[in-house]
Amino acid sequence: MPDPCSDREKGEDGHGPFDRARIDFRVLDSLTLLSECEPGRRIYLDHSTRPVMHLILAGKATVQDRDVTLDVSAGDVILALYGDAHSISAPAGETMTATTLKWPRQAPWNPPYHPPPPDAVTTILSFNIELNYLHPTARAIRIFPSLWTHRQQEDGGISRALALDLSQIRAICFGPGAPNVLNNLASLLFAHAMRCMYRRIWRDREEQLPVEWTRRIGAAIAAMEDHPDHPWTVKELAHYIGSSRSSFAAAFKEAVGETPYSYLRRFRMERAQQLVEESTLSVQEIARRLGYPLPSSFSRAYASYFGAAPKLIRENRRGKGMAEVRHH
Template identity: 30%
Template sequence: MSNADHWLKYLTAEGVVVAQSRVKGDWGIEMEQREGTYFHFLAQGTAYFSLDGQPQIKLQPGDVVVLPQGATHQLRSAPQSKVASFADFVRNIQALYSKEPDATIVVCGSFGIDRYMVMPAIKSLPPSIHLQAESNGATAPIAELLKQLRSEVENARMGGKMVVRNLLSTLFIYILRQWSESETAEAGSWFFAMQNRHIAKALACIHQKPGNDWSLDNLAREAGLSRSLFAQQFRESVGETPYGYLTRWRLGIAAQLLAQTDLSIEQIAQKVGYRSEYSFNRAFKKARGRTPTKERERRLSPENGPPIAIV
């Protein structure tokens, strides 16, 4: 098992296709900064992607751009095309819609990631990730996934929403893997920490056994470092204390168990390392703003399922 596998095992990225647009002529969209991780997939034609402070990128068919932190960005038909807000673009889409075989087709969406759980990793990623369809063989699985995504969005079939959610989850993992294997992680980032064998071992302990009674001393022992050196290296590389990371990971696993199992609140509390239901409830509400019971109700609500909007 590689350093990141024990983390990816628990990662879910169920998402939503916000819009699939078939357009021709002069057009442009600006999406303002918003919380979330977004993507644009160019299925056909060409488009230009812009992010403040970075060179404009020409997108070719099969290219995908991911915005891990939801940074403000623009997508346009030509380098100097004027942009409208995403809401205005969707409102006026009929004027741009084209059935012509050479129309540009863009699929836009977001990944429904548990940001509480994976925040250190998301912060470690650059503002945008551009994966080119024809760059090398490593992107072939991503290209195939995107073809499937486009097919599911365009054709309303039984189980389509479930298939789209699964495709997006797999797509995000492929994108993370592709980026981590092709880029050098910056010092002081989560991906850099995963390359430090001492810190990576402690992270693996937390990820794989969140219910253990972990203390700073026994995590340092697992990492093979002194207590003080471990605490220093962990904070410098991960960006928070070992206890802070452990708490957030435990509550992330708990949130998944609330949504995916029928276990009682007390049973979930024990599974993620809390000695009492009371202490678990208090920690969960402090971190996430709602009790475990309310979180379960929210996640299981039919209205909370990610819709698919096709434009």
């Protein structure tokens, strides 16, 4: 498996790419917006390719996506890991107004201070987060809730756990260096929220994940097809999607009609045939791209599958092509 899941980055216990997707959630950068909502205001956030996180600094709000509705209050952290579209609304007023939140392309170095509106009852600090690494499988099988909240009264809340004073956080949103300070805050909040999510959902254990098998098997197939050069094993593929070896092997055979090894071998051979017949790559390079450490082992596998070695097939095709040229 290529970087960022290189062998040197695996833990001593041999954790593979699925574990890396679960533990490597360092925040590289974030865009931040401060929203102060008067009663009856609703803020819409369109789908984002990056995770979105909110911290309620004051007041109460309702956060809602297509499937989930959460009532939150000051000190709660809300995480939309997949960046799904959602809305945040302040307590209802006499009239309802709606706006769409627009993320800035780049955070200003010295954002000017502005006082809160006098009728604001809910203050929300929102982050659009760039993670160090989120493996495509973690997004594909969606093992996490679309919307999740870590509440102030749980596990001591972020105020107690991170020694944060909610009343002072608004002030750090302005002035020189504010983006750097807010980026550090996003890292702390995100890491703490994820740790609490693991404790609440899986109790820090790797358990059966509530995701339908078709999507999980699809993720395993995508991994094999995206990286045919990797020496996949059934055990590693099962670990990759968060399953036991036996459960994955049985489900794969039932859904696909062949074993994972048979599928990978067939895919490699079909890809090899295309490269042998249509490209100018050497047999050695084709073998390397398809996970064969030696060209001789690749040639034997190819001959066993197609009835002739790749070099012979190329020579035959080259001879046929030259004959056609001479004929014309």
